[in-house]
Amino acid sequence: MNTSANIKYKILVVDDDLDVNNTLALMLEYDGHKVQTASTGEAAWAMLIKTSFDLIIMEYWLPQMKGDELAALIKQQWPDQPIIMVTANIGELNADDHPITGVDCLLSKSFSLLQLREAMIWIFDRYAERRQSGLGTHGVSGGHPEKPDCTRSAPRDSSDL
Numbered sequence: 001m002n003t004s005a006n007i008k009y010k011i012l013v014v015d016d017d018l019d020v021n022n023t024l025a026l027m028l029e030y031d032g033h034k035v036q037t038a039s040t041g042e043a044a045w046a047m048l049i050k051t052s053f054d055l056i057i058m059e060y061w062l063p064q065m066k067g068d069e070l071a072a073l074i075k076q077q078w079p080d081q082p083i084i085m086v087t088a089n090i091g092e093l094n095a096d097d098h099p100i101t102g103v104d105c106l107l108s109k110s111f112s113l114l115q116l117r118e119a120m121i122w123i124f125d126r127y128a129e130r131r132q133s134g135l136g137t138h139g140v141s142g143g144h145p146e147k148p149d150c151t152r153s154a155p156r157d158s159s160d161l
Contacts, residue, residue, distance in 0.1 A: 009054035041065030075102035
């Protein structure tokens with residue numbers, strides 16, 4: 001059930017690279033979503049205290065507070081908050097000594113708009129099914145679309161980030 005493909009969401013993008021923030025915001029706004037950006041984990045946290053978001057897309061390698069630290073804080077306060085983490089160094093994050101908890105999907109830079117859309121659909125469908133079944137974010141739910149391949153980057157072309 002891909003009902004979330006046509007729904008417009010409020011999204012927070014967190015990346016210390018302003019070009020990435022702007023590019024992601026433009027891509028998401030093109031699809032009709034409302035987007036706000038932050039360049040640090042601390043700035044993102046301050047925004048989250050004041051307003052809620054349907055999705056957070058964040059870089060792992062943020063200055064001072066890394067993305068996994070921010071994700072842990074967010075999930076501690078709001079366990080049902082969907083989070084997509086993006087990074088160019090995905091190999092380092094898949095190592096046994098860097099487990100990523102609290103993240104729903106890990107996307108490797110560079111990724112296409114299509115890959116981002118697929119990840120978003122998968123996440124929102126997954127959370128919708130959990131709410132409907134009353135399982136919450138820690139339950140196991142079957143029947144949702146297959147998880148997109150969040151750990152491989154797409155071939156580079158002009159639509160890649």
